[in-house]
Amino acid sequence: MANCLSDFPPGPLDKYRKLASFDWKQLSLFLNGEEFLNYRNELYNEILKYSVLLEQTDQTPTLDELRRKTTQKVFALKLVRDSVTARTNCNYADMSFAESSLAYLLDPSASVKRSVTFYMFTSVIASMGTERHRHFIENCLNGEILGCFGLTEIGHGSNTRGMRTTATYDPASRQFILHSPDFQAAKCWVGSLGQTATHGAIFAQLVTPDGIKHGLHAFVVPIRDSKTLVPYPGVKVGDMGEKIGLNGVDNGFIMFDQYHIPRENLLNKIGDVTEDGRYVADITDPNRRHGAALGNLSDGRINITSVNMCYLSKAVTIAIRYAAVRKQFSATEDDEEIPILEYQSHQHRLLPHLATFYAFRTFCKYLLEERDKFQLLLNKKSIDVHRITNTGLELHAISSACKSLAGWYARDAIQECREACAGHGYLKASGLGELRSNQDVCCTYEGENHVLIQQTSNWLLRLWPLVLKGKSVSTPLNTVEFLNRAPQILTSKFTPNSFEELTEPKNILDTFQWLVCYLLKLSFEKYESLKQHSLHSVESKAFWAKNDSQVFYAKSLSIAYIQHLILTAMSDKISKAADFKIKTVLEKLFALFAVTCLEKHIPFLYAGSYASGPTAAVLIQDSILRLCKSIKNDAIALVDVIAPPDFIVNSVLGYSDGQVYKHLEAAMLRAPGALSRPSWWKEITNWKKNIHSKL
Amino acid sequence: MANCLSDFPPGPLDKYRKLASFDWKQLSLFLNGEEFLNYRNELYNEILKYSVLLEQTDQTPTLDELRRKTTQKVFALKLVRDSVTARTNCNYADMSFAESSLAYLLDPSASVKRSVTFYMFTSVIASMGTERHRHFIENCLNGEILGCFGLTEIGHGSNTRGMRTTATYDPASRQFILHSPDFQAAKCWVGSLGQTATHGAIFAQLVTPDGIKHGLHAFVVPIRDSKTLVPYPGVKVGDMGEKIGLNGVDNGFIMFDQYHIPRENLLNKIGDVTEDGRYVADITDPNRRHGAALGNLSDGRINITSVNMCYLSKAVTIAIRYAAVRKQFSATEDDEEIPILEYQSHQHRLLPHLATFYAFRTFCKYLLEERDKFQLLLNKKSIDVHRITNTGLELHAISSACKSLAGWYARDAIQECREACAGHGYLKASGLGELRSNQDVCCTYEGENHVLIQQTSNWLLRLWPLVLKGKSVSTPLNTVEFLNRAPQILTSKFTPNSFEELTEPKNILDTFQWLVCYLLKLSFEKYESLKQHSLHSVESKAFWAKNDSQVFYAKSLSIAYIQHLILTAMSDKISKAADFKIKTVLEKLFALFAVTCLEKHIPFLYAGSYASGPTAAVLIQDSILRLCKSIKNDAIALVDVIAPPDFIVNSVLGYSDGQVYKHLEAAMLRAPGALSRPSWWKEITNWKKNIHSKL
Incomplete structure (x- = not known):
């Protein structure tokens, strides 16, 4: 059985491994804990059972093929998690970080798509819906319907209050009528909506028959027939096309043309509409209702923090291992060349990023645990509203800052690692380009970093008057x-x-x-x-x-x-x-x-x-x-502690055997047509002639 | 006739255009000068004549198709330059910056490939060869042979002295025998070598029959038959495969197996080998010979500085125009929403990068002019060796720092612009992703920035003792x-x-x-x-x-x-x-x-x-x-001064009409299959079943 703590093959990294001042397995145990390591091992072994998850290709597939493969992996990853959680006891914090460190690194697109298809959709329903919506959760988790989550519109992202999709209640039909006034009001960036989602948790302005707007509410909206994947009449749904990264995810847009859905599809925990069209809610202040409607987003930001750190860990694994193998210059003509890790400039480029991972590793565990406690607080019978509100606000302040900072740190680390691997780092086979393209959006989604981080200072600024008053x-x-x-x-x-x-x-x-x-x-x-x-x-x-x-x-x-x-x-x-x-x-x-x-x-x-x-x-x-x-x-041993397994590192520069040049050569030679004349070689003759004739 | 100073179509940017404190055309004239504007206009109009240069596609082509198209464009761009320079008088500085601002932005891959195929190859021969090599230059410029430039090896980049490819003179055959001892000594990253180059200017350790190594020398090496593009026996030449960016360029590797080339193919300006195998050189110090062999690289760095600034100009064009159109939040509920350019945070993200372009624009002109003067100095009959050496060293110090800094500035600007355009900036249609992928390598090639910039401080440090001595x-x-x-x-x-x-x-x-x-x-x-x-x-x-x-x-x-x-x-x-x-x-x-x-x-x-x-x-x-x-x-008017023409901006967010949402909608809807069910929809049913059966 494969083990994430197994020994590394001998090779050029031995020298540094022997120099380490500590035992890397002991550090791993201390840092991660037994429960995490066990769970990660289970997860790892389960992943190995699915051939589709082990497929690797050097060549960029077509968008259509990438989408197909990603969707297939989504289901495999779902089975992996179901199977491991069924047989393994593990706390939420460890489980979540293990997922980030394996599934997200293995295939970010498939992991994101799995997350929105199965978990984001159901989690919105669980937190904002009531008993009458339970069947949606069940049908989604057993794969009968495929979910998605729609909030952002073409014209509005950070300003959620500005959303213009309406859900107007029609007492005659006892239905809500969803409508998008124009293209700028189209819901967009909805993961999984482009090609596969059958149902969405969609946010819209709830309007009662008297014309009064009651703010954003979430609705379960049927989008496509779950058997045929044909969209229902009244929705114009499509794919947003190629992106910088995460192209396996089919981000979609949707416009509603007076589209009717049952009254019961309103997720009615914070507010409801009676059959005859009256709005009823426990929370009467619309601002607090808006907060409650969107208050569930801390979770996503906490997860993105972990994912970013795992992206970072992959980048430093590649760049530091390469730095230990790559030699350049010697102190004198007769000396051997020196590994570039020995140079001050190179140490300064890479090692602070390694330290960042270690700092965040403990913090992520702490934060995931706090989030878990908060969930327990929410599920308690006797609800302490004051405590829940204040904990929610503090978690929101924390997650808004750490999500932003983790995004920026990962972005900078990946870029520095790319450059620190110089020319060979620019090869697709280095893995750093795709890592950057996939990570990049973490600075944007679930709250644009610069806008999001204001939530943290806003929370702190509200505390300062207490200090001034000596309270x-x-x-x-x-x-x-x-x-x-x-x-x-x-x-x-x-x-x-x-x-x-x-x-x-x-x-x-x-x-x-x-x-x-x-x-x-x-x-x-x-x-x-x-x-x-x-x-x-x-x-x-x-x-x-x-x-x-x-x-x-x-x-x-x-x-x-x-x-x-x-x-x-x-x-x-x-x-x-x-x-x-x-x-x-x-x-x-x-x-x-x-x-x-x-x-x-x-x-x-x-x-x-x-x-x-x-x-x-x-x-x-x-x-x-x-x-x-x-x-x-200690750098190589510190990397060994945090490095993903080799098939997840998937970089010619970063494998644990350190055989950089062998992997590089193999990758170059196995590319189809690497040594052949291009099929269009004859055309060159014509193009050359044009130049000659003009002289 | 199209004109780069023509008026802009009316639209959402009018508001800011009217707010400008100055006349943008006058600023353009003052900044660029008439000669530059004329030349750029000629170039622009010539580009418009070639349909292949105007092709644009929203979808990423296959690597093979991209290569074919790029190669075709290489010849078109060559014709464009030949035609414009034949009819237009223009100084080197203006010509060079105009090329950067149009050709490089239009298609970085084709521009890079054109540069190595025709100009880098011939420029090495011109500066290091003698009369006997003139025919290579002529044959290359008329398109009969296709050049490339090979210095870097798999195992050695920055440390050029460590190159291990040898060129051993064999008096019996009166030929040089090129040999690569192993894969790490393979020449690599050679642009155009992967699929099309027929001849290379290749650097190798010159070894005389007595076994003495005389350091790096350049040789003209036949690689492929220029009619059939079939490689000659004795060379193993291939393509390095996909990269992070610039994928239109076929970067190649080559290994020599006791490969014979004529003695005359040694570029013999700094050193030569007699027929009987004696090494003769004017410069006797091997270190100075090494410097002379590689002294020609300032040119490339000066050009990369300009190209980086043009990349930066495109990024700020896109992000600032978008920031003027994109509205988010309003000060009070009744107010209109505010363009994000109005926010301090957003101004701080973008405007310093705009200022960077303006600062570099004047500097680039100055530097290109100094480089031009230096070329005149080199071509003079009466050679002032002392002045040439010192000017060369100072240009080297300048270009080593500005190439690095321009690369970092452009990298940071593009990334910030990508993030500042938030979600829509993550679309391929924003153009920012490809810009980043293509620019990125500027921090690496022609001298890894961190290593290269040491050349500048080394030069300065040699001056300090003079100061200390009061000289x-x-x-x-x-x-x-x-x-x-x-x-x-x-x-x-x-x-x-x-x-x-x-x-x-x-x-x-x-x-x-x-x-x-x-x-x-x-x-x-x-x-x-x-x-x-x-x-x-x-x-x-x-x-x-x-x-x-x-x-x-x-x-x-x-x-x-x-x-x-x-x-x-x-x-x-x-x-x-x-x-x-x-x-x-x-x-x-x-x-x-x-x-x-x-x-x-x-x-x-x-x-x-x-x-x-x-x-x-x-x-x-x-x-x-x-x-x-x-x-x-003034930001929009300042962008108007530096923005490339719309078809070169080629970004739904950055066109001069500011119709962001219309372009966005059009791009999304015209993507093939945007509104269709995926062809593999039936497979989903099977994947779903797997989940169901496990429950």
């Missing part, structure tokens, strides 16, 4: 407890005078707490001042003040807040390490992630007079280099 | 004249106290001169100190000291040096603006580019005690936002 700040997840010490923190100064002092976890966390307090105070004051001196109308002052205090203020605040939380989670984890060697290497990774983040904040340290004189800037920069150098010999 | 620093292009004032500059301080003071050109240039002096001094001292305290062997101390002083030191030095030069060129240009409105908007762009660069250098301002107290950091950040805001209303 206690207390949040369910306790992520900003330190705000209660804000006055003292704000008068503190940057004190480290040495590498050791700077990288001491306590000092690191102190610095980030100062950053959060400073940026929160600054953003709040900027906002208030802009509002006060605004030339905009009274009604719009707050709107513009908020927007004009984003760059260098609120955005930096959100980033510092989430970095502090990530560092806290990692620091907690490290304190539990019994093995000194493991503790040591994790402390280095913690410090490298921290100082790399801190480097970007240097302007704030000075702008806020936390630092003065040259020490802080110099110390931070030099510490980064020192840490890179001291992690370098 | 005068004088270089042919006068780019570091200010080093003569280094002692005073190093004692100066950051003095601006207001936006006006900070953005005053003189103060900007002063700050960058301080940065260059400081980083040069720092890098020199770091290098010396590392060398002194090194634990490495005596022979390798210098090597490791150099490598360990790159990050935060030498690399930052190269960047600051080239930024100063770019700013100087722009500042000179602005001083010539007679029109006050044009002067004003260019000053803003100058300042925005400058402060955006400066922001990244803030740590150095403090580390070097140039700045102290919070002012510098706060002022630089706030100035960026202030400049973005003040440029915003």
